[in-house]
Amino acid sequence: MANFKAHVSIAAAVSSVAALVAVDARLIDGADAPWLIFLGTIGGMLPDIDANNSKPVKLLFNALALLGVTAVWVIFRNSYAQQSLLLGATATYVGIRYGLFNLFNSFTEHRGVFHSLLAAVFFACLMTCISFYFLQWDILHAWLNGLFVAIGFVVHLLLDELYSVDLSNTRMKKSFGTALKLFSYRNIPASALMTVCTIALYWLAPPPTPLLKVWQAAHWDQYLSQAKLCQ
Ligand SMILES: [Zn+2]
Numbered sequence: 501m502a503n504f505k506a507h508v509s510i511a512a513a514v515s516s517v518a519a520l521v522a523v524d525a526r527l528i529d530g531a532d533a534p535w536l537i538f539l540g541t542i543g544g545m546l547p548d549i550d551a552n553n554s555k556p557v558k559l560l561f562n563a564l565a566l567l568g569v570t571a572v573w574v575i576f577r578n579s580y581a582q583q584s585l586l587l588g589a590t591a592t593y594v595g596i597r598y599g600l601f602n603l604f605n606s607f608t609e610h611r612g613v614f615h616s617l618l619a620a621v622f623f624a625c626l627m628t629c630i631s632f633y634f635l636q637w638d639i640l641h642a643w644l645n646g647l648f649v650a651i652g653f654v655v656h657l658l659l660d661e662l663y664s665v666d667l668s669n670t671r672m673k674k675s676f677g678t679a680l681k682l683f684s685y686r687n688i689p690a691s692a693l694m695t696v697c698t699i700a701l702y703w704l705a706p707p708p709t710p711l712l713k714v715w716q717a718a719h720w721d722q723y724l725s726q727a728k729l730c731q
Pocket residue numbers: 501547548615656660679
């Protein structure tokens with residue numbers, strides 16, 4: 501298993517290359533690149549959210565807890581006294597950071613359904629929906645956000661699988677085949693549930709037509725000829 505630092509840096513590097521290629525092929529604007537690289541890097545941390553006490557899962561639940569606290573503050577600030585608000589905000593933080601976190605841990609196993617290609621599609625659709633409905637991005641950019649999360653995600657799975665080959669002894673470690681898989685073969689109900697959620701999210705998401713159109717119109721030929729000239 502590759503460590504956290506390796507995952508973050510390699511996801512960032514691959515996302516940077518993907519963003520540069522996309523800019524070069526005029527698929528995206530140069531100004532979009534830093535945000536998409538950031539999303540690719542986040543995608544590179546996501547598959548390990550099912551590892552109890554891993555850094556990404558703690559970061560995720562801290563972020564969710566802070567989001568909850570902000571929501572409580574914004575919604576109730578005019579209806580309650582400051583002390584009650586403070587108490588409510590603290591309870592929300594503890595409830596999400598520790599209560600929800602422990603519940604999530606008890607339901608997930610490491611390298612389970614969250615460590616699969618199915619989960620990559622799930623998070624891509626989830627990111628697209630969040631971008632479109634909550635962050636108010638246009639359809640093209642919402643799908644690009646989802647796509648870059650998926651790129652980082654798949655890089656993580658590939659890296660873990662590469663690490664399961666013991667290079668010095670040229671033999672496979674026990675973990676070979678557990679990192680990069682279509683879905684969790686050991687936990688079919690969880691995989692079925694994630695499939696249903698993924699289909700629902702795809703159905704909810706706006707049709708990816710603008711992305712497909714831009715993809716077809718992208719100057720791949722020009723990019724490829726440039727790449728050949730560089731060789
Ligand atoms: Zn992993």
